[in-house]
Amino acid sequence: MTESSLADLEFVVHSIAQTAVDNEKEFGDLDAVVGDGDFGYSLARGFEIVLQDWDDFDRSSPSTFLQKVAMVISGRIGGTSGPIWGTAFLRASTAIRDKERVTGEDAVAMLRAAAEGIMKRGNADLGDKTLLDAIVPAIDALAEEVGNGADAATAVKRMAVVARDRADATTSMIAKRGRASYTGERSIGSPDPGAVAVAVILERLSAAWSART
Template identity: 35%
Template sequence: MDKNKREEIVQAVSEKIEAEKDLLTELDSAIGDGDHGINMARGAKAVMEKLPSLIEKDTGALLKGIGMAIVSSVGGASGPLYGTAFMKAGDALKGKEEPSAEDFLAAFSAAIAGIKMRGKSTTGEKTMLDALCPAESAMREAIEAKKSPKEILQAAAAAAEKGAEETTNILATKGRASYLGERSIGHRDPGAVSSAFMLRAMADAI
């Protein structure tokens, strides 16, 4: 993956978040602070402003720089969680110009581990992990089946979308949504949805 393709993918993800910010805010208004879409769009803008200084670097440094831009610009829980995810992924890909599918899976797993650590959370709690963990499993299965990079990301995106949809039926036990108790059931988790949006944008761009 050359620098032009990396730039194209980052831009596609940023544009997807900007396009869906109103939906993300609507989802968060139902069970959270109502600022997820606004915060994510702010982070996407910060990433695009930082991108020219990062694009010549290797993939690991690029991801780490994206994480730092998110942490410094995004409020709420999503800033530390997404920022940690990108920085951990960057650490896993340190020095790699063109990571293999296996490298990318290792980075994705590191990102998830970072989210679990930062959020003290796991699956089944109505969080972004309910989209990302199924995506990780689908990615691993696609790699083992010798699928192409496009097919691997498409499988991950589809699993994330399914996982995000299924958060509708989960009782929230983490974050602001947990204060609602049973009333959190019937709503999709905005973090799971934004995670699925990002993976879909990557899959479509690659």
């Protein structure tokens, strides 16, 4: 993968935000199966503010831009989603501090830092039936594509395929974190909303990136 500019990073973040807003009902309905049903609403309200404040974010560097987005998410998304998603963006910003352009390796480092932040903030790990079960394998796929010299469109498409496969696989898992964990074995039979959100976000980003290039 070649180096990416701030415009590329903005494109990715805007796609994430718009996807969260557009899929509010789908994500909420998934969460309502064994959770409290507020996941879609909380995510949409936070990323709605990101879109509203879009032109006002500090763009002096890629790291600063992500840091400002993280602050909005942390302050505006309710429930457990705000701290989790806010931490992810903040950790990603730290991983590229002082960089003016972002390489494929930097992208991997950003996402690994984000996943690590989610693990620590949510006291969660792979196999707990959370968004980590989709995002960590997707990051591994990105790392492999970067190592093979794939272009961005190819790498993101592979991430989307892997994320969807692993999100679907959470259907057979028992939830060990969040409200869904209170239901025990009743959490088996429906996919984790966060994992599905990761898959949907990456699928939308893949389609948008291919159309863009």
